[in-house]
Amino acid sequence: MGRYLWLALAFMVASCGGKFSEPRNLDNACALIKERPGYYTAMRRTERRWEVPVAVQMAIIHQESKFVGNARTPQRFALGIIPLGRQSSAYGYAQALDGTWDEYRAASFGFGKSRDDIDDATDFIGWYLDGTERALGIAKTDTRNQYLAYHEGRAGYARGSYRSKGWLLQVATNVAARAQMYQAQLASCNAG
Template identity: 65%
Template structure:
């Protein structure tokens, strides 16, 4: 009986995900109230970012939804040579915010947040706030303009300034979707507070 009890305890601990954290997407991605009820740490992180950087929660939520669907360890797909030989990922984007290695390193250096991790919601939202705050300062895009911020986020500030997004109708559609989702999340959050 003692051995059976030990196995049961080991099984219980293993099922709790003892090591890596919960990186799966929340169940309710189309309802901001249910999403933050399921994952209250998300709202705490986004409110902290809103206080620090001035980027509204609904803009952060819509951007994270587009970038990773709230999957903490999201990565870009693999690329294949000749359709079968893996040659690496499309980019170094990783985590909730899909931050690239170089941009993440710049964030860590500038903020001094050396322990920051892209698969940590608090760090990922802080990164996003830092980046969007810089976009507002350099390009004049309002922190409330989810679509414009998303375009600069996706293309990089220099790319956006060159107008690289203007030749990408698919990206303009995606930015429109981000803007619509941001407005939807804003209305939902107003009603569930």
């Protein structure tokens, strides 16, 4: 009887570990979707619904959370030791802020949706990038500018708040390069 209990416990731990642990190879799209096929299924569904390429979704999730479902922003400290709370309310695969997530849930009638669920997170990214294309005219394949609007918010992007942030411009360039890399890899493993 004890052996079956240990097997059941091991199975439960193994089945839960996926969404809260970083995949082994973040630099290889084919290895990533082989390790986590549910991620690819979710991203393909989002691509069909919102026309946001899988590689763009992957690059954004990589930048935001490294594919860790319960990712949070770092804690802030006063005097280096007194915790002041998190830097922002960003949470989950897509690092969606509370307010933006609430807008998404209201727009999609998805009050049971969760930021630490890959299906919901990719759908959120699709919804957000679709709205950005409609509001600002940024193509869903323009990863760099879509990421800038994702990070700064549409109003911040429209104001040009990113222009004075050299570090963010570099991050956006890196996200775009990663999307291109992922797209090439997905084509090579016949997944894209």
